Amino acid sequence: MNHIASGPNPTLDDLCINTLRFLSVDAVQQANSGHPGLPLDAAPMAYVLWTRFLKHNPGNPRWFDRDRFVLSAGHGSALLYSLLHLTGYDLPLSQLQQFRKWGSITPGHPERGLTPGVDVTTGPLGQGFGNGVGMAIAEANLAARYNRDDCRVIDHFTYGIVSDGDLMEGIASEAASLAGHLQLGKLIYLYDDNRITLSAATDMAFTEDRARRFDAYGWHTQVLPDGNDVAAIGHALDAARAESTRPSLLLVRTHIGYGSPNKQDTFEAHGSPLGAEEVRLTKRNLGWPEEPPFHVPEQANTHFREAVSRGKQSEQAWREGFSAYEAKYPELAAELRQLMEEAWDIDWDSAIPQFPADAKGMATRVASGKVMNAIAGRLPALIGGSADLDPSTYTALTGLGDFQPPGESRRSGQDRQGSQGGWSYAGRNLHFGVREHAMGAIMNGMAAHGGTLPFGATFLVFSDYLRPSIRLAALMGLHVVYVFTHDSIALGEDGSTHQPVEQLASLRAVPRLIVVRPADANETASAWRVAVRTRGRPIALVLTRQNVPTLDRTQFAAADGLQRGAYVLADAPDGKPELILIASGSEVGLIVAAYRQLLALNIKVRLVSMPSWELFDEQPQAYRDTVLPPAIGARLAVEAGVSQGWHRYVGEHGDVLAVDRFGASAPGEVMLREYGFTVDNVCQRALMLLQR
Template sequence: MSEPHIDALSINTLRFLAVDAVEKARSGHPGMPMGAAPMAYALWTRLLRFDPQAPRWPDRDRFVLSAGHGSMLLYGLLHLAGFGLTLEDLKSFRQWGSKTPGHPEFGETPGVETTTGPLGQGISAAVGMAIAERHLAARYNRPGFEVVDHWTYVIAGDGDLMEGVSAEAASLAGHLGLGRLVVLYDDNRITIEGGTDLTFSEDVEARFRAYGWQTLTVEDGNDPDAVEAALRQARAEPDRPSLIRVRTHIGYGSPGKQDSADAHGAPLGPDEVRRTKERLGWPAEPEFHVPDRAREPFRRAAERGRAERERWEALMARYREQHPDLAAEFERRMAGELPDGWDQAVPTFDPDAKGVATRGAGGKVLNALAARVPELMGGSADLGPSTKTLLNGEDDFSRHTPAGRNLRFGVREHAMAAVLNGMANHGGFRPFGSTFFVFSDYLRPSLRLAALMKLPVIHVFTHDSIFVGEDGPTHQPVEHLASLRAMPNLVVLRPADANETAEAWRVALERTGGPTALVLTRQNVPVLDRGALAPASGLRRGGYVLREASAGPEGVRMILVATGSEVHLALQAADRLEADGVPTRVVSLPSWELFEEQDPAYRDEVLPSAVPARVAVEAGSPFGWDRYAGPAGAVVAIDRFGASAPAGVLAERFGFTVDNVVSTARRVLERAG
């Protein structure tokens, strides 16, 4: 415990840095930082282990502000703790190019562990961080060498706990017994529309106890000593995550806006700022006032953190001597580097007319990679046998077997993706998750955050088209390819056969600038005879000439472009057109994103502007295909929902037949003259 006067001084500094920054920006959320400052202060100055001089130190504690709209609370903490955020940075809150964007953004500001703002995402990612810590500790710690030994802390609000994703993640965390996860629940009882009693009357603590959490209560959120005591009690429970409900007051100290929705998402206004400062004994001028003594508790915490880091580095030096192989692997993983020879065991698949589903091929490739890449860890949303993503010979990750690499997420797609984000944020993992492609809708907000943060998360989406068949339109993706292709930083890969699938996995593991979606078939597709065609490595460029026209590059009259299972349809249609005297090129275009990264000369070589007669074929929405079909071309696609019927019937009804592709190509040729 520290001197009460210093506590109050530091807490009010945090409050008014937020108030002044929001006022200067003329937008933002002052109320949450004003109410939650005492709990954040208690955590940061008394328990949280951090070193501003080494913000990515592997064994630091992780802090997640899940209520990301209160970002100025986090920026104030980072400023006072010495993370390199200057007062000028705080004054440029919410401005172009600043280190203090409206919501915390991973990679933009030192000390920000994950991007938050969409409510529920932060607490859910924190579950992934806690899983990461537990797994790494089980794999690398040895007697006398606790090289992985840290905590994950969260501040979450009412809105976080209303969101379904947090319920999914909290249920999983309780089931797994993640005892090093502690959530401070900012119970201020206000949302944008008014009091939480409008919509949220549940017993939150009872719900979390039912999930398997320890629950604690601090009735006076302005008492940092009580918060500290609760935090220490939470840390004493090794087998359950902890939720600490802290009763706070939004806009604390504001005479006209405390405990009001008016304090949530708008500046207090000049008059109310003046009155609030008077009430809390704070000087009206200057703005962004930071008394030097207010920094002292944070300086001491940073000094303790530096000493802890130095002790850890000394421990690591001894660990390298005693356990050199483990140390080398751990440090390589935390550096985000793949092991030497990581892809040497990736299988190649012999030509096979009967073929194999790309989901099946993907499972074989995944297991070959997992044997050499220990950081590959993940699972499915209760669909492992269908998505073929179980790691053979590996235990499940559980409270009893934390070294296991198979993650059983249950039917929790949204939390699965958020947990994967947290594992990637933590470092040391190349996490993957899987579900049916149609259920990518259930996890899209978390996938979007992975793209925003440029996290190397891998999503395996199987059952990729209407050819799911009898399960019907609820399980048949139509608009999903177009939707995911619209997302920045996400690479979508829809391979045509088993060997393209192997290349797709290579690309996914090599990528570090964002997530990758592997879109795979349920049904068998032929394994192509690459002796007569281009090698599958062409996938790495996004699109390539799979088979050239009989007349050679100069004699091409028609180009058929396709992805995934429809590549085989395009090859059959090309045979028919060639037999009719139409020199036809077939292009496999498994990734629009990778293709667009190629130089213009290569793209024109594959899809020459001199050949306007093109037909694109894909069992999905036609949206966007005009860029490759061109103004004179056509698209064989599906612009309605599917139906429940065998796959062959659906192909016939929706026009995915050789006859329809050929007749479409002939119409294009007629128009082209």
């Protein structure tokens, strides 16, 4: 057995592993903040993975066919930073010495876009687990669509280190269940089974048989009793890589705070520095020089830096293979290159339909489905699905197949909408099951992987179930699209449990998230233009269940005004309004009807459609003032959600017709009437403003 040795004559493996350990421990100690326990116990598995298996190029952290690595246990970030520094990424030692300090690129938990080599932002436990599933889905889909027998240009693994806390979180259970069903054989997680959490040993709350649980999910599991046995870790990774039809979980028994005489196997090693004296004792115990801190032996440094030349050679070999692929399959290669570069500004938007005026109209969820299916054939990046709600969210991509393990269909009963393309990893319809939170994390992983524009759909009220993933998408600046339907009390009889009221305000509170609530079919088409063209931000489309009128755009302003967040839909005949009615989504049709009634009373009214606060707020002040002139104080905002936030647009002299209580079970039209969303009530509230 090849165990970690200590003492005066360590092996090269020992030297490298202890280098990882004590760079991490010194970073935490100098910051006087952080988590030393995981780096001490997980360094051997990380070392074996990064030096013997991980395909990556430190000189080009975004090389497309690199293996992906996720530190789902993001509190162990010091270990990841040590790996990145030692293997030659643009992360100098000075940044480890500035760990958790203002202005550093080594924050307390890893952040994508800040630290070279960090693929996803992790820390909230379980999120990284779900991200890795998304990365594996993206790899499998792109490989199935673009590889050929003689040219495998997409061929990489997704690896991760996960913790006890990760496996406790419900999101990990959701994601693991789906990954097992999908037979994602190129997904491999190393489970740091140290059996300690921040406050106690896991036997206080987590005593299930994790191996049998993952066996039941359909995973390939291996139990490694000694986390310091580097040979066993290597053999287990070999076996995991050879397993093609099951994701793999390596349950590696470790000891948190390994080597610390007084804190090993205690929760005290989890979330606090060891302390200066305990650091000295731990170094002495493992045969490491007590001074200076941040010591990197030359032999270890040389060994780790082999990753630079190895990575350069790997990428060069891939590029040569891609050149051969381009020569044999030029059209496929051109399309794949566009996806890899996220340059899908091809002629996709000319396929977007224009909808004729129709007083009866259609639900914006229906219009959205029509737009999606019109553009999907020209937008190969578009891939996604719903949390078991395709028939209600209208998000099935007809004829583009279902992303499922290749083989004979297991479907029984009536064929689902959009499934005509068959079953394979090349399918672009994802079935997340009733797993909203995992759906959010998987979408993030797909977007972080690259080559895809993922979308996910559910009812607006259930956006709460994936809110942590939405926040992380915004934090990472990921291009993902959320399709939230059934957007108000107007959904009707399902009642208050399914009728969203506070969700719009909640989503609008997320920095960098764009929320768009289109008024009719043509605004919905314009919203999809925004959704696809947006870069570096997630976007939420908020859509109706009920039909709304499709406005006659010869009488009202063009729907592309949506792209500026708010626009003047119609104005007073003389262009000098005394009252402004503002609405989003389905309530725009309501203020249009009120507008006509007020004009009949000789009230000079301006109509403003405001589908997106975020897009409007980003416009120049001059434009915002032309839409909402500061001199006009009589303003009424109408939206079937909580009033929170609207007062900044209506001002101190304005009013908001909103829903500041929960809903009830009744037909949608009854709900709207009982909650005051009628033409007469809008007119009455508007006239009262003019009398102030």
